[in-house]
Each structure stands twice: as C-alpha cells, then as structure tokens.
Amino acid sequence: MSMTREERETKNYIQNKLAEQGYPTYASILGNFDLNLTRDPNTVGFMEPGKGRIVLNRGLDENQVSVIIRHEILHYFLEHERRLLKKLAQEHNLDFDKVDDNSLTDLKRKLYSNDLFNIAADYEISNRGYTEDDKDDVRNILLNGQVLTGLVTEDDHPDWVDLSVEEMYDKLREERQNQQQQQQQNQGEGNSDQSSSDDSNDQQSDQQSDSQSQSSSENSSDSSSDGQSSKSDDQSDSDDSQQSQSSSSSGGQDDSQSDDSSSEGDSSSDSSDQSSDQSDSQSSDSSDSGDAGNEDTSSQPNSGKNKAKRPQIGQKGDEDTLAKEDAEREAQAKAEAEEYGEPEEDDLSKAERLERISKTFADSEAAKSAQGEASDKIYKERAARAAKDAKKYRSSPIRRFVDNLNRFIKNEVGKERVRTWKRTDPRYGTGPIVRKGKMRTSNGKIPLINVYFDRSGSWDSDKTKVGQDAIGTLNNYVRNGQIKINLYYFNTRIHSEDPGGRGGTSGTPIMEHIKQTKPDNVIIMTDDDITDIRENVTVPGAVWLLFKGGQSQNLIDHIHGQKQTSIYNLD
DSSP: OOOOHHHHHHHHHHHHHHHHTTOHHHHHHHTTSEEEEEOOTTOOEEEETTTTEEEEETTOOHHHHHHHHHHHHHHHHTTHHHHHHHHHHHHTTOOGGGOOHHHHHHHHHHHHTSSHHHHHHHHHHHHHHOOHHHHHHHHTOEETTEEOOSOSHHHHOGGGTTOOHHHHHHHHHHHHHHHHHHHHHHHHHHHHHHHHHHHHHHHHHHHHHHHHHTOGGGHHHHHHHHHHHHHHHHHHHHHHHHHHHHHHHHHHHHHHHHHHHHTOSSOOSHHHHHHHHHHHHTGGGOOOTTSGGGSOGGGSTTOSOGGGSOOOTTOOOOHHHHHHHHHHHHHHHHHHHHHHTOOOOOHHHHHHHHHHHHHHHHOHHHHHHHHHHHHHHHHHHHHHHHHHHHHHHHTOHHHHHHHHHHHHHHHHTTEEEEEEEEEEOGGGTTSSOOOEEEEEEEOOOOOEEEEEEEOSTTOOHHHHHHHHHHHHTTHHHHHTTSOEEEEEEESSSEESSOOOSOSOOOSHHHHHHHHHHOOSEEEEEEOSOOOOOOSOEEESSEEEEEESSSOOHHHHHHEEESSEEEEEEOO
C-alpha cells in the first residue's frame, strides 16, 4: 500500500499527538505503518501488520483516532489471540505449546466462529488501556448513522472492570448459551402450540374425508381436485426446499464473512493471516457442542453481509469499497510522486519495514513500554481526579460536616469501651500481674440527635434543604434503630412542624428545649441573628453548628458538646 500526501501529513500529525499525550511508544510504532483514510461508513479502523498499514475512517476526530490506534496496538501486546487459543487448548485437553498447525487451525476455527472473542478483547482494552477521556471519546463515535457500543466495559457490565479477557470470554459464552437455551425453549413452546393446531386440523380433515367418501358421484371431480392439490403441495415443498438451500448457502456465506472480519485478530505476519483465513473458510464445519461457535450466526445482530453490520473497531467494512479506494490511492500516490519528485517505496524497503513491525510486536520490552504508558496515564488521571476531589472536599464545608457527622455516629452507635477479662491488658501480658483489657461492646443505648432548623423571616427553605440533605445521610442508622433523630424548627419558639419562614430569631427557646428533652447530640442550622442567649448548655455527645448568612458568636459561646463541638460556615 502507499500513502497520499494528505495521509502522510495526517500520520505525522497523529504521531506528534500521541507523543504529546504521553504515548511515545505508540507514536514510534505508528512510524513503521502506512496510514490510509477511508470514507467507507462501515469501517471504523483496522490494522494489517502483514501489509504494514492502518486504515482509519475520515469521520473520526483526532482524539478518537488516538484511541483507535492505541486500541489496535494493545490487541497485539496483550496477546489476546494467544491467550484465548491457549485457553481453548486447555479446555480440549491439549498442550498449547505442543499443538501442531492443524490443531491450531481447528482451535482458531472454534474461536472465530463467533464474535465473543472481539467483545472480550475490547473489554480488556477498556479496562487496561482507556482513560476516562478515552471512554468518552469512543462513546461518541458515530458512523453510518450508528453509535458504536460495546467498547466501554462498565457501560454493559459494571462488575467486569477488573476481569481478564479469559474471564470475560467465559461469561460472554455463558450468556450466549443461556440466550440460545431460552430461544430453544420459546421455539419449543411455539412448536407445541403448532402441534395442537395440526391435531385439530387433522381431525377436521378426517371428517371432511368421511363426508366426501359418502358421495361416489363426486369421486372423479374430487380426484381431479386432489391431483391439483397434490401438485400444488409438491411445488410448495420444492419451493421450500430451494428456499432452505438458498438460506443455508446465504447463512454459510454470512458466517464466512463474519469470521473473515473477526480474523483481523493478533497475528503479526502474512502466514498467520493466511492460516486464519483458511480456518475462517471452514468455520461452518464446527461441531464443538461445548463452544458457542455452534450457534446460527444468521440470527445475530452482527451477522449477515458487511453492509448490515454495526461498525466495529478492528474489523473491515465493505471489501469492494475498500478495494476501490486502494486502487484510487495507488494511482494518486503515484501521480503525486511524479509531480513532486518523491521516491516510491521499493520492495526491499517495504520488506525491511514489515520486518521492523514484526519484531516490534514480538519484543517484550516494547510490549512492556506500551502497557506501561497506558497504565501510567490511567494512574495519573485517577491521581488528578483524587486531588480534585480532595480540593473540592476542602472547599466544601457541607461535605466536611457530612463526613464528620457520619464518622462520629458510626463510632457512637451502640458501642462503648469497657474493661473485660475477655481481653487482657497488653502492657501486662508477659508479667506476673494480669489485668483486664478494653474492648468495644454493645451498651444497648440509642443516641438521640436533636436537629434545629432556623425558619425565621430571614431564612428561606433552600437553606434548610442543605441541612436536611446532610442529615439524610444518617437514614441507614435510623432505619436500623441504631439512632433516633428528632427534627425541630424555630423562630421565636420551637415548632415540631415547619411553620414557614416568618418571625424573628431567638436562641433561648432552643436552650430551654435542649434542657427539657436531654438529647445526646445537637445540630443547629441558623445565621447570625441569635443574640439573646444568657445561659450555657452542654450535651454529653457532640454539637454541630451550621451557619449560613453569618455566624452567631452568642450561640457559639453558650452551647458545647462534651465529646465534640464543630462549627461550619456554609457561605
């Protein structure tokens, strides 16, 4: 293959883009490939190491191109084909390292007889090679009016993000087998209904036959009619037979096409490509009852002619369109070489380039570097997100309050430290004196929290909602009967129901109410309007003061918790 000047410039741009993104190994590997662009709406992108080229759709943006190139390179370095072939060999009691070429071809036939390989491989690349930005990029690939799916593991299987390609292949195969069993069950129910209908028709037919046999004068006409009917039935059977044969032939062709596209796997030489092609042509002969390859792929969404398929990364689209573009590209590249005096790549140079590609994909150090760059980007992204979350946490008083509240209650509910002979004091563990140790045990006490929300004229319901959402995080403890929360509202007096925002603000009624109800812990949400408190109040647990619209120093000075007093300014 050749490159046009446009494609050569695009390749240089993408190499620089990869290097800037922190993927120098990928940029270097791309340097050994021709980069071709296609308008085929059924082609996203694929790699042909044996031909030394990568083909990408023109409709992709630069970030999507970066992801797809790294996606294809990772397929090789993660050794998806080898790992899954080894898995299949073990399932068939074969020593993979001693498998001959014929057995390997047979294993490939069983592997490529369905699309589960590509799905599992794509999921592992998502798990090990995609940053969050990468995932967003591939979620937005739109070609031929279709959005690509199945490229981000957690979109389909959130609980698979830590699984290997082998584990996901097993789960996908199990899913496929369950679907087949369900289809067979549904078909069986349908056949049962049809059988009942046939029995009814047979009875009706017998009655008609008896009626006809009573009238001998109609025998000749009946015979003539029966002859026409028989001829019609025979013709119908013949048509059904031809249709079945045609369908079978079409199904086999579809399977071959599906397998051929799947065989763009991880081989890095022409000989392995040919071996895969040979195995694909035999895929319809698969008889392994234990493998999902036996399914009728004509009923699958991705089966059928290439034009009916949903575009997938790594698979070719329409062969005729790509072949036509290749011929046009060769002619254009030759014309540009003559016009600009640029030398064309000779056979020796191309052979050397293909050899470099082959060696690169066989190089363990290159594989280590490529995987390391991918994992390093993911690690840095997660670290950056954690730092951002930490900064957001530090700048969010309400989040700090929620964390503090939940942590305190978790340590308080139904537990206390007591001395017991069930545990000895470690300070005296080796001496002649043994003393009781301490341990946390249930004290049977349910902490009570009184919550007071300001609902004076200077306070609106939106402010109150902030506090209500924060308190709502304790609902699990309330449902489990571990704590009790009493909610009150106040202006110039205490209300059990929300009175609406009206009236002035007084703190003394809060203090009097706390003395009467004796809560273990208190939460008060208000502003700076409280100035009337003259008497101190202390609760046995914690006090949380949430201020929005200024702090009341008067309130701060007169209420405390024996274990903790915390103040949060929510402005």
